[in-house]
Structures are given as C-alpha cells and as structure tokens.
Amino acid sequence: MTLGFREPAKKSLGQHFLHERGVIDKMLLAISPKPGDRFVEIGPGQGALTFPLLDRHGALTAIEFDRDLLEPLTAASKPHGALTLIHSDVMNVDFTALAAGEPFRLVGNLPYNLSSPILFHALDHAASIRDMHFMLQKEVVDRMAAAPGSKVYGRLSVMLQAYCMVTSLFKVPPGAFRPPPKVDSAVVRLVPRPPEQVGIDDPRRFADVVRAAFGQRRKTLRNALGGVCDADRILAAGIDPQTRAEQLEVADFVRLANLAPAPPV
Numbered sequence: 001m002t003l004g005f006r007e008p009a010k011k012s013l014g015q016h017f018l019h020e021r022g023v024i025d026k027m028l029l030a031i032s033p034k035p036g037d038r039f040v041e042i043g044p045g046q047g048a049l050t051f052p053l054l055d056r057h058g059a060l061t062a063i064e065f066d067r068d069l070l071e072p073l074t075a076a077s078k079p080h081g082a083l084t085l086i087h088s089d090v091m092n093v094d095f096t097a098l099a100a101g102e103p104f105r106l107v108g109n110l111p112y113n114l115s116s117p118i119l120f121h122a123l124d125h126a127a128s129i130r131d132m133h134f135m136l137q138k139e140v141v142d143r144m145a146a147a148p149g150s151k152v153y154g155r156l157s158v159m160l161q162a163y164c165m166v167t168s169l170f171k172v173p174p175g176a177f178r179p180p181p182k183v184d185s186a187v188v189r190l191v192p193r194p195p196e197q198v199g200i201d202d203p204r205r206f207a208d209v210v211r212a213a214f215g216q217r218r219k220t221l222r223n224a225l226g227g228v229c230d231a232d233r234i235l236a237a238g239i240d241p242q243t244r245a246e247q248l249e250v251a252d253f254v255r256l257a258n259l260a261p262a263p264p265v
C-alpha cells in the first residue's frame with residue numbers, strides 16, 4: 001500500500017511500520033468505526049492505520065513523538081480526511097483533558113518498549129476511554145489476557161482485567177512490519193468496565209496488594225503479603241493464606257484489597 005512518504009525507521013522509538021493490507025483490514029474490522037465515534041491514535045507513524053481510518057471515518061486525532069514524521073503525515077493525510085496531530089510523548093498527554101467529557105476510542109500499533117507504561121497510563125484515564133484496540137508484542141497480549149493458573153498470569157493480567165474486559169483478537173507475524181520486529185505481535189481489545197462493576201474501594205491499595213502478591217509469586221499469600229495484609233484478613237476475604245497469587249481470580253484480589261488496611265499517607 002502507498003503511504004505517500006517513507007522515513008527511515010528509528011529503533012529508539014520502537015518504529016516498526018505496518019505494511020500488510022490484510023492485517024490493517026482485520027484491525028479496521030475489529031475496531032469497526034461507527035458514526036459519532038471519536039478516535040485517538042497513539043503513534044500514527046507513516047499512517048498505516050491512520051489513513052484507512054480517516055478514509056472510513058473522516059476525522060481523527062493522533063499523538064506522535066517523532067518530529068520528523070509530523071510534516072509528511074500532515075501532507076499525506078489531506079486526501080484522506082481531517083487529521084489533528086499532537087506532537088508529544090503520549091505519556092505526557094492528559095487523556096481526561098483530551099476527552100473533555102466525551103470519551104473516545106483509543107487505537108494504536110504501540111512502541112513495544114513502552115507497552116506497559118502506556119497501558120497503565122490509559123488505565124489511569126479509563127473513564128475517558130470507551131475502548132482500546134492495540135497492536136502489541138504477542139507475549140504481552142498473552143499476559144494481559146491470561147487466566148488464573150496460567151504460567152503467564154500475573155500483575156499485568158490482574159490489573160488490566162480488574163478495570164477492563166480484555167480480549168486477545170489475532171496474531172500478527174513479524175513480516176507484516178518494516179523493519180520486522182524480532183517477535184510475534186497480536187491485536188488486543190480492552191473495554192473499560194463501569195466503576196460499579198470494578199468494585200475497588202481504593203485503587204492505590206489494590207495496586208499495592210497485587211504488586212506484593214506477584215512480587216514473590218512462588219511464595220504463599222501469607223508470606224508474599226506479609227507487609228500489606230495479614231493472614232486473618234486473607235481468611236476474612238474467604239481465601240486460604242497458603243494459596244499462591246497465581247491461583248486467585250481477579251475478584252479475589254478485589255475482595256482482599258478492600259479488606260486490607262489503608263497504606264500510610
């Protein structure tokens with residue numbers, strides 16, 4: 001497909017440009033733009049997803065850190081629709097301010113070196129986001145969507161699944177990108193849960209409990225949670241203190257955190 005311009009890829013910015021039309025079409029089908037949707041894209045790069053989305057939808061806002069891409073992106077976007085470009089590190093973008101009370105749909109083929117920070121940044125602003133479709137390292141998507149008992153079930157699985165419905169959609173081979181990454185990729189959908197469904201009393205305490213539980217995943221909960229929650233409270237949450245974090249459901253972590261004492265201020 002023609003992107004209208006081609007800049008050399010910058011490794012430091014995790015640039016692997018998607019070129020397989022079939023993969024782009026599958027992403028569009030998964031995203032399924034509807035009239036009235038508002039889209040924000042992280043890292044438009046050379047426009048692989050941006051331009052087809054503009055063709056379908058007419059307008060979109062994109063956040064790109066690479067200054068060298070801004071001018072060619074703006075110029076090449078003209079025939080496709082109205083592109084609003086924000087030149088920034090996505091980590092410095094306040095999604096709540098960007099939404100201005102109108103939650104948007106977030107999409108992106110993310111720079112893999114920043115996957116986790118971007119995911120947690122999005123979680124911090126979940127109320128401003130309707131849903132997310134991201135291309136990520138397959139290994140990260142596997143961890144995000146993992147179920148209890150799986151070898152890759154961990155902090156990322158619990159933190160994301162507590163706040164969002166997570167669906168792993170499809171795998172993408174390295175050859176779909178230029179230059180090809182060393183690993184397989186996958187597309188994932190995250191839909192933030194309404195706050196009443198999340199049921200977490202104190203997000204900071206929840207994060208502390210989950211971090212401590214998986215910090216030493218081979219230890220029993222009684223030992224791993226020593227600093228944040230004693231055995232009586234684990235029992236009060238209806239959980240055997242001899243179990244390990246990897247065996248707990250997300251709802252168990254929520255109950256446990258809601259019973260844990262508040263951390264010092």
Ligand code: SAM
Pocket residue numbers: 013014015016017018019042043044045046047048049063064065066088089090091108109110111112114
């Ligand atoms: N969306 C394009 C595609 O699918 O071909 C590019 C994807 S490439 C994997 C990641 C993009 O994110 C690049 O355009 C890169 O410049 C941009 N990027 C990297 N770090 C960023 C950051 N901190 N904030 C915003 N964009 C960033």
